[in-house]
Amino acid sequence: MTLAELRAKLKAAHEAAKAARAKATADAATEADRTAYKDALTAAEQALSLVKDAERDEALEAATAGAAGGAAGGLDLQQRNEGGDGRVYARPEEKMTGIQEVALLGAAAAKSRVFAGNGTFKSPLEIMAEEGYERFVDTLKQRAMQKAAVRGQKFNSTLTPADGGILMPTPQSSTIIGFLRPENTFLQGGPKRVPLVSGQFNQPRGATGSTAGYVGEAAKKPVGSPTFNNISMRSKKLAGIVMVTMEALAWSLADLRAYLEDDLRSTLAQNMDLACYFSVGSDTTPNGLLKRSGINRFNAAATGAGAYFANPKAPTVAELDRVATLMILAITDANIPATDRFAWTMNYHLMRYLADARGANGQYIYPELNQAQPIWKGFKVLVTTQFPSNGGTTTDESTLALIDWGNVLYGEDEGLTVKTSTEASIDVGTGTPVLLFQQNMMAVLMEMRHDIALQRDAAVSVLEHARWGSLSAS
Template identity: 50%
Template sequence: MTLAELRAKLKAAHEAAKAARVKATAEAATEADRTAYKDALTGAEQALALVKDAEREEALEAASSKGAGDPPGGMGHNSGDDPRVYAAPKKTVKDEQKVLFPVAAQAKAAIINKQHQESGSSERVSPVDLLKNEGYGEFVKELDGRAREQRFKAGLASTTSSSVLLPQPVTEEIIPILYPATTFLQGAPRSVQLIGGTYRQPRGVGSSTAQYVGEGAKKPVGAPSFDDIRMNSHKLAGIVYMTNEAVKWTVGRLEAFIRADLQRVMGLKMDSAMYFGTGAGATPIGIFNTNRAITTFDGSGTTLFANNRKPTVAELDSIGMRMMLSLTGANIVRSDAWRWVMGYRFWAYLDTLRDGNGNKIYPELAQGLWKGIKILVSNQIVENGGTNTDEGSLGLVDFSHVLFAEEEGMTIKTSTEATIDDGGTLVLLWQQNMSAILCEMQHDVTLDQPKAVALLTRVRAGSPSTVAG
C-alpha cells in the first residue's frame, strides 16, 4: 500500500472516530457506543502508526538513493501526492517579487499544514522553513534583517520566531505591485500619509496681492482666503482564490499567480475609483468627480464637434488645445507631470486618422504621446455611458497636484477555512479544497488645485452607434 493510500485510510479512520465520538458522548449513549468509540480510536491510531512508518521508510529511501556528490535537492518540490519539501539549490528573488514572496510562502505553508492535520500527522512547516527548503535562505536573511530593523525602530525585541514571517510591506513597496494594472499610479501622484485615517492641510483658494510701488507709496495688503484639504481613509479589499493543488507549485510560481491576480482585482478597481469614484458609501471621490470646480467641456451636441462620433482633426486639435490652455490659464505650469487619461476607443480613433497620403495624423501615439503629452490608456474609462450608451471621457491631469494618501500600505491575510460571501455566492474554502488571500488597502485621493484637471465629457469618437447627437 502506497503512502498516499495509507494517508487516505488514516483520514477515513479519523472521520469514523469523530463520528463514533459524537454517539459516545451523547446523552443517551450506550455502553456499546462507548466501546465502538474506543475501537475506532484504536483503528485510527494503528493507521497513524502505519503512515509514520511509511514516511520514515520513504525518507530513508530518498537519502540512500543519492550519490555522495549529488546535491541535497531531489526530484523537485512537492511532486506527486507527498507535500513535504526538500532542500534545493540557492535561488534569488527579483525586486518585484520581494513583497509578495513571503505571502506566497505563508499560503503554501498553510495548505501543507492543513493537509498534514487532515491526515493525522503532527508534522508542521513554517513559511521560513519552507523558503529555506526551497533554496531561498538568502532571502530569508534579508527579511530577517528588515524585520529586526522595523522592530528596533519600534523599540521592540529583535528576536525572530521561525513561525512569524516578515514585517508588513511599506507603502513605497506596494505601489510597484499594482503599477502595471493601475494607470492612476503610473501618473505618479504625490504620496501623503494618512494618520489615524485622516489627512488635513490648509489650502489657499484666494490669492495674495502684489504690485510695483513707488518711493514712499503704500505697499499692497493681501487678503488671501483658505479652505482645508481633508482626506479620509477608504478601505479597498480584494480576495485572491487558489485551489489547494497549488501546494505542488514552487513558492516562486505561486507568488507570480498571486501578484497577477492582485493586480487585476485591486489595480483595476483602484483605477476606477481614483478617477470616477462618487463618494457613495465607502467609495472615495475620484479626481474627475471632485466637488471642487475642475474645468469641464461638454462633448455632446454640435458646439465642439459637427459630428461627435467622427470629430475632424481640426476639431480634435481645437479641443485638445482648449484643455491644455485651461490648465496654463489657471497658472498650472506645463510639466512632465501632465497626462492625458483616455479610453481605448478614443485612442484607437486617434490612431486611425490619416492624411491625404495615408500617413498617420498622430504618429507620436506610438511613443505614448498626444500633442507632446504622455498618455494613460485605461479600460476603466467607461465608454458605454450616457443616453446613447456610447459616451466616454477624456481627461487632462497634472498629477503633481493630485494627492494620494495611504495609511498602512497593504494588509494581507491567508485562510484555508473561511466561508466567504463573494457577491452573493458562498465560497466554502474547506469544503471546496481552496485557499484565499485577503488584501486590504486604505487610501484616499484629492486635488490640491482643482484647475489641474480638465475633463471632456460625453466623448463618442469612434463609436459605431447609429444614434446622432
Template identity: 30%
Template sequence: MNMAQLRARLKELNGELSVLIQKDAPTAEDMAAIEQKLAEIEGVEKDINTLERATAAQARASQPANAPAGTEERTVPAQVKKNLSAAEKVGTLVFSMAKAHKMYGKGTEHVFKTMEDAGYAAVAEEFTTARALNSSAAASGGVLVPEDMSSEIIDLLRPRTTFLRGNPRNVSLVSGSYKLPAAAAGATAQWRGEGDAIQASQPSFKDINLVAKFLDSLVPLTNQLIRWSLADVRSWVERDMSLAMGVALDGAAYFGPGTVHSPLGITRIPGVHRVGALGGTAPSIAEIEGTARGLELSMENKDLIMNSTAWVMAPRTLRFLSDLRGNNDQLLYPTLQGENPVWRGRPVFKTTQVKINGGASTDESELLLVNFDDIYFGEGAGISFAVSTEATYVKNGKTISAFQNDLTLIKASMEADVDVAYTEAVAVAEKVRWGA
C-alpha cells in the first residue's frame, strides 16, 4: 500500500478499536479482537515510519554531489495550513511528547521531530523557540509553552475554574514576583467653614505581594490513546487537562494554606470578614436571608464598587437553595435554575473545592461572597509540560505505577499566586450546614 492507503487504513483500525474498547463488559472474544487490532495498528505504523524514512533518504540522495556537508534540507510532510487554537497546539505537543517518549525514551530531542513528521513543523518551531529560553525545562524532559500561548491556555481554563471565571485582575509574574501598595482604607472628605483648617485623612495601606508558586496537574494518558488519532489527544487536553488544572487552581486560590510552595487563599487572608451561618441543617428563609445579607453588608458598608461580585458555594448548598419551595409549592429562588444561576442579583459559581465535611459535625461547608474586581491573580511567563512512563502517582490513597498499568503521565505546571486589594473584598459564612 502507498502512504495514503496506509494512513486511511490506520484511521479505519483506530475507529474499530475505539468501538471495541468502549464496550461496558468486553468478552474474551472482544479482548482477542483488541489484541489483533493493536497488532495491526502497530504494523501499519511501522510501515508508515518505514516509508517516511525512505522518502527522507531519497530526498537526501537527491542533493547535488558537491553540496557542502550539513547543508542538505530536511524534508517534512506537507504542513497543515489552518490556524490552530492554543488547545490544539498543546494537544499536538502532548501527543508528540507521549509518542516520542514511548518510542525513544527520555529527552526532548525527538519530540519536535515527531511533530514535524505529523505535519506540524510550524507549531514545533513555536515550542522550539520557547525551549531555547528555558534550558532547565528541556534538560529535565519538559517543554515550555510560549508566553502568548500560555495566556490562551489560561483563557481555556476559565470555564473550568470559578476563580478565573470571576475575572480577577490579571498581572504578570515575569520576574517571579509583583508588589503594589494598595489602599486598605480610603481617604475621607469633610466640609469645613471659611478659614478653618482642612482635616487630613489617614488612609492605611496594604501591600499586594504576589510571588510565583508552581501549580501542577498530573493526568494519566493511556498508551492506547497515544495510538489513536491526534484529534483524540487534542480533545483529551481540552477536557481532562483543563479540568484538572481548574480544580487545582480553585482549591489554591480560595483555600490555599499559604506555605512556602502554596498561595495563601483569599478566604484565609487575615482580616477577611467571617460570620457563622444561621439555621443549622434546616434553616428558615429568614435565617438564609439574614446570613446572605450580612455578607453583602460587610462590603456595602465599606463602599466597595461591587460590579463583579459573585457567590461561590458547594454544589450541596446550591441544590438546597434552588430546590426551596414556598407554601404554594412555588420555587423561592427560580433564578438558581439552569447553567448560569443567579442569587440575590449576583452570579453563583459552584465548585467542589468548597468542602462539605468540615467542623466537629463533619458536615459543615462555607458560603463565599467575592468582589473579583479587587482580587489579583498573578501568572508566570509560561506553562510547562513533562512526560513519564515510569513514574507513579497516588489516586484515592493508592499508589499506581504508570509502567505497570501501561500509562503515560503528563504533568502540566504553571506559576501563579493570588492576593486581595482590600480584605473587605471577601466575605465568608462559616458552618454552613444547609441541606446536610
C-alpha cells in the first residue's frame, strides 16, 4: 500500500472507533458494545503504526534520493517532495522559525479555503499532514492540549473553524517575537514580556520615592511617603493582509510559505516598529515610547547659548560626544544604572554618518559602529527604517533614542490569528478596492494583540530634530 492509502485506512479506522465509542459510552451500552470499541481502537492503533512506519520509510527514501539525485542529476527537491513519481514524500523533521510556522499556517488556511470553494472541506491541519508536515501538526495539537489543560477547557482536535481560519494556541505566541525580530528593533531591544490577562495588565508604579537615611542614637528617623501612579496596558490589534492570486495556491506549501514570510515581515514588523516608537496612543494604538510626556527630551535644533550644535547639519565630534553623554546621564542621574539593556536606536542615515566619520589622518572616529553588531558609547545600536530621515518642517530631520529596555514592558495577548477570504473587497489605499472574487485572488489576514508601557519614564532619552544624518547635510 502507498502512504496515501494507509492514511485513508487510518482515517476509516478512526471514524469506526469514534462510532464504536459512541455506542460503548451510551446509557444502554452492552458488553458487546464495549468489546467492539476496544477492538476498533486496536485496529486504529495498528493502522496508525503502519502509517508511521511508512512515513519513516519514505523519509529515508527522500533523503537517499536527495543524495543520489544531486550526483546523478535525478529529481530536484521540488519533484521529490511534491511527487515526481506520483507520491508526496514525508518531509524529514524540520526545525522551523516562528515566521515559518505562521506563514505555513497561513498557506494551509488559504488552500483550505480553495478546497471549500470547490465543495470539499479540508482543514489546514489535514492539508499540512498531506504535504508532509505531520510532525508540525502533532506539535500544534500538543500545544492546544496544553492550553486546554491549563484553562480547564475541552480540547478541540481540529484547531480550526469551518471557514479555513486557524488560531495559534497560546504557547505558539512566544514564537511571534522570533519571526518579527529581524525587521523590528522594538523587539530586538528585548523588552520585558508580560501576559495580558483578558486583554489587560495593571500594576502600580512608584512616582516618587520614600525617605531613608542614617540616624544617630535617639535621633528621629526620617519619614517619607512614596507616591504611586499606574501602569495600564490594554491589548491593541495589529493586523496585516497578504494577497495572493488563486493560481499561486497551486504552489507547494513550502513555496507559498516562503512568499508569505517575506510579506509578513514588512507588513507586521515595520508597522509595529513605527507605532511602538511614535504613535501618540489611543484606544486602538499603543502609546509610543518617544511620545510619552515624562521622558528626557533634547532638541537638536535649539539655538543660542543652550544649543547642542553650532551647525545642526555639521556637528563637531566634541558636540556629538557631549549630546550622547547628556542623554546617558539623563537616565543614570534618575538612579537607573547603565547596563547591557541600554541601546541606541536610529535610522540608517544617522548611523552611517557616525560610522563614516573620519579624523584628520583618515581613521574612523567611531570604528565600533562598523562591526557586525554596531556599538556606540558602549551600548548596542539598533537601526530601523521607521525612524524618519525626512521629518520636521525642514523635511530633513531624524531622531536618536537611548532606551533602557529593562524598563520597557511588552504585553502580549492570546497569540496570532490567521484568517482567509476570497470574497472580501480590500482597500489598499489607492482609492480603487481590490475585489478578490472578481480578480481571482485570496487575502490572508493575520492579527496579533499587544500593548507597551514604561516602568519609569526617565528610562528613555530622545534627541529630536537631528539633521546631521540627512543627505542634504552635504
